[in-house]
Amino acid sequence: MKTIEINTGRPYMIKVEEGLLDHLPQLIYEVYAKRKPSFAIITDDTVDMLYSAKVMCALRDGGYQVCKFVFPHGEASKNLSVVHDVYSFLCEHQITRTDVIIALGGGVVGDLAGFAAATYLRGIDFIQIPTTFLAMIDSSVGGKTGVDIPQGKNLIGAFWQPVLVVCDPLTLTTLPAETYADGIAEAVKYGAILDEKLFGILENNRLEQYQDHVICRCIELKKQVVEQDERDQGQRQCLNFGHTFGHAIEKYSNFSLSHGKGVAIGMVMMAKACENAGITPAGTSVRLIRCLNNYHLPCTYPIPLDILCENCMGDKKRAGSKITLCVLKRIGEYALYPIEAENLSSFAGGGLYE
Ligand SMILES: NC(=O)c1ccc[n+]([C@@H]2O[C@H](COP(=O)([O-])OP(=O)(O)OC[C@H]3O[C@@H](n4cnc5c(N)ncnc54)[C@H](O)[C@@H]3O)[C@@H](O)[C@H]2O)c1
Ligand SMILES: [Zn+2]
Numbered sequence: 001m002k003t004i005e006i007n008t009g010r011p012y013m014i015k016v017e018e019g020l021l022d023h024l025p026q027l028i029y030e031v032y033a034k035r036k037p038s039f040a041i042i043t044d045d046t047v048d049m050l051y052s053a054k055v056m057c058a059l060r061d062g063g064y065q066v067c068k069f070v071f072p073h074g075e076a077s078k079n080l081s082v083v084h085d086v087y088s089f090l091c092e093h094q095i096t097r098t099d100v101i102i103a104l105g106g107g108v109v110g111d112l113a114g115f116a117a118a119t120y121l122r123g124i125d126f127i128q129i130p131t132t133f134l135a136m137i138d139s140s141v142g143g144k145t146g147v148d149i150p151q152g153k154n155l156i157g158a159f160w161q162p163v164l165v166v167c168d169p170l171t172l173t174t175l176p177a178e179t180y181a182d183g184i185a186e187a188v189k190y191g192a193i194l195d196e197k198l199f200g201i202l203e204n205n206r207l208e209q210y211q212d213h214v215i216c217r218c219i220e221l222k223k224q225v226v227e228q229d230e231r232d233q234g235q236r237q238c239l240n241f242g243h244t245f246g247h248a249i250e251k252y253s254n255f256s257l258s259h260g261k262g263v264a265i266g267m268v269m270m271a272k273a274c275e276n277a278g279i280t281p282a283g284t285s286v287r288l289i290r291c292l293n294n295y296h297l298p299c300t301y302p303i304p305l306d307i308l309c310e311n312c313m314g315d316k317k318r319a320g321s322k323i324t325l326c327v328l329k330r331i332g333e334y335a336l337y338p339i340e341a342e343n344l345s346s347f348a349g350g351g352l353y354e
Pocket of ligand 2: 186243259263
């Protein structure tokens with residue numbers, strides 16, 4: 001079993017191994033050796049059908065009390081109304097400060113259950129059991145939790161670290177190919193900004209062979225970033241590579257484009273813009289495109305430049321009239337590049353296909 005310690009304000013372990021779901025009681029015992037908390041599992045209906053029974057049986061066999069709250073899958077559920085239902089459920093089941101929420105599912109479940117854990121009784125422990133590639137390598141690392149409101153995605157939230165993260169890559173065998181590919185876009189991002197060797201594995205289409213290694217490597221890379229900037233005030237902005245343009249495109253598509261696809265297109269646009277601005281060596285965007293093509297991720301999207309820029313300036317990461325872009329210096333190395341709104345258009349224009 002691979003164990004990665006995340007040394008944030010409240011440190012915790014991420015465990016990665018195929019078959020770990022069967023060993024939950026032992027892993028939980030390592031965290032709660034002296035007491036037996038009750039567990040409230042929060043999951044969506046799809047994951048519920050696939051994995052709840054296994055998790056509940058393992059916990060009950062370990063002598064733990066377990067209850068379960070299920071909500072409809074999909075981003076549309078990541079809202080305050082569902083959080084409210086979760087609070088009611090936790091009260092009805094008399095979940096107290098010494099009990100624990102388990103987020104069983106993808107990033108939607110992790111963000112929502114994590115936010116409920118951060119706020120219920122002013123904060124109770126939670127355990128993440130991510131079941132999508134994206135949740136394993138990205139959303140369950142670093143303690144960002146939250147929900148969407150009509151004005152925008154992830155606008156309400158809290159930093160709240162889990163007490164344990166259990167990744168069982170066997171759960172990925174049931175993941176639809178498109179959902180898997182959304183997560184791959186984030187893995188390509190880590191490689192592009194931080195680790196040329198990881199990028200090489202993906203570029204050479206070796207993910208299938210090295211999947212578990214890639215999961216661990218991505219977690220280690222995100223660990224290094226969030227340990228230095230837990231509250232997203234500086235270096236953590238590098239994780240935004242491909243996201244500024246990506247979010248703008250997602251929004252322009254009325255969210256018909258998934259996040260991973262938006263990020264894939266956003267990364268290619270950014271690499272092209274960087275090439276045109278002389279920041280990145282020529283040929284970098286071609287490597288990115290070749291890599292993303294391996295996983296059937298798109299690399300272009302027709303968006304008018306003025307709407308792209310307008311949507312970028314609507315990004316919640318904007319500070320005054322400036323926005324900080326994560327640019328590529330080369331594959332494996334990034335730089336943060338603050339840019340004035342008035343200069344965004346000429347820079348971003350270099351990333352659009354003529
Ligand atoms: N907190 C963070 O740092 C962070 C980082 C990145 C993304 N996010 C958030 O994560 C969310 C996206 O996460 P996601 O891509 O995991 O989406 P998701 O949670 O909606 O999961 C995608 C779909 O896959 C299904 N699913 C999950 N596991 C499955 C499995 N093992 N087998 C079959 N189906 C399965 C789900 O039911 C869902 O329909 C977004 O809301 C995004 O804002 C958060
Ligand atoms: Zn992302």
